[in-house]
Amino acid sequence: MGNKGEALRQRIIAAADELFYQQGYENTSFSDIADVVNISRGNFYYHFKSKDEILNAVIDARIAGIEAMLDEWDEKFADPLQRLYCYIDMLLRAQEEIRLHGCPIGSLCTELAKTSHAMLSDANKMFTVFRDWLMVQFKLLGVESNVKKMAMHFIARVQGIVTVTNAFEDKEFLQQEVKQLKKWLDDEVVFPKSSNQ
């Protein structure tokens, strides 16, 4: 493939990614994306045969983005606890986007569960990447049992915070919950009083 065509393809994916997050998948039309990228609707179909195909490309791009981000964190922080704090602080860094549009992963899964069940199993892989990374960090911290359950629990806690922050458009709620979540990390994961779960 030529360099120019490949670059345009990436620009389409990036535009679709953002619009799907802000407006939802079904609610975003080809025209919306085409307007952002400044191409015609017709040209669209040279790069993607269907809307499903764009969604697939967006999911793949997001997964690659998450993996790159986690690699960066691993390099930046030697201490697994610092990495986990960095994960929680992601909520603070993205709090305005979360207030307005929720979680890019969670809200997409919620939408796909209602419309196209078939693609849900692709979308939830985004969660799986985070889950597997969390499991590694927990193990490094010395947690030996229920590591997977703990990682899923962690993800659910974050999703709950995001859903409520978004529903009430309330960043203060997010901020206070972040503090509690760090407390949970310190008390239940790093220094558990008894066997967990």
Added chain:
Amino acid sequence: MGNKGEALRQRIIAAADELFYQQGYENTSFSDIADVVNISRGNFYYHFKSKDEILNAVIDARIAGIEAMLDEWDEKFADPLQRLYCYIDMLLRAQEEIRLHGCPIGSLCTELAKTSHAMLSDANKMFTVFRDWLMVQFKLLGVESNVKKMAMHFIARVQGIVTVTNAFEDKEFLQQEVKQLKKWLDDEVVFPKSSNQ
């Protein structure tokens, strides 16, 4: 209004309620609803002038339904702790619907946050009804500070469980999280070790 017309109106609202939950709001057409109720699309507009109007009616009906359910629980259980267990067990009772369609409140708010922001403030009132009821139960249990924060935290925990259960279509996750949530209720609310939050 005549009795027959009023009854049909209620049937339309009930059908819309269920379809909005299963398929999402935007993704549900007048035809879908009309098919269930067995009326023509045209007849629809005699009862509701627009789709927004149906959504408003559905939200009102859901709020009335939640209030009736909570009244029932209050009557059935004298002990606030039993009432809160009943609230948590709602997850188990509805686990198959949750696996398939998520939370009727949470998923609607998530959708409206992306499409029609204007109606989000109506939709999140459904959460508020639960929140206010939770606050009453916590106070009855002797909790004196951060009652509102605790109620919001509780709701977020439930939302997180539902979002992940739905995304992974995994009822086992829901079941194990229900146990943990009851443990949280016992340890942190009923017998808090120290001042909370």
Added chain:
DNA sequence: GTCTATATCGAGATAGAC
């Protein structure tokens, strides 16, 4: 009240010129 048209719009998708 309930129905059968019908109007209007915007969506996804295709064909073919350049």
Added chain:
DNA sequence: GTCTATCTCGATATAGAC
């Protein structure tokens, strides 16, 4: 590769007969 038509479908909504 990118464009301008154009097709087809299904959505909300309206008009008017019964």
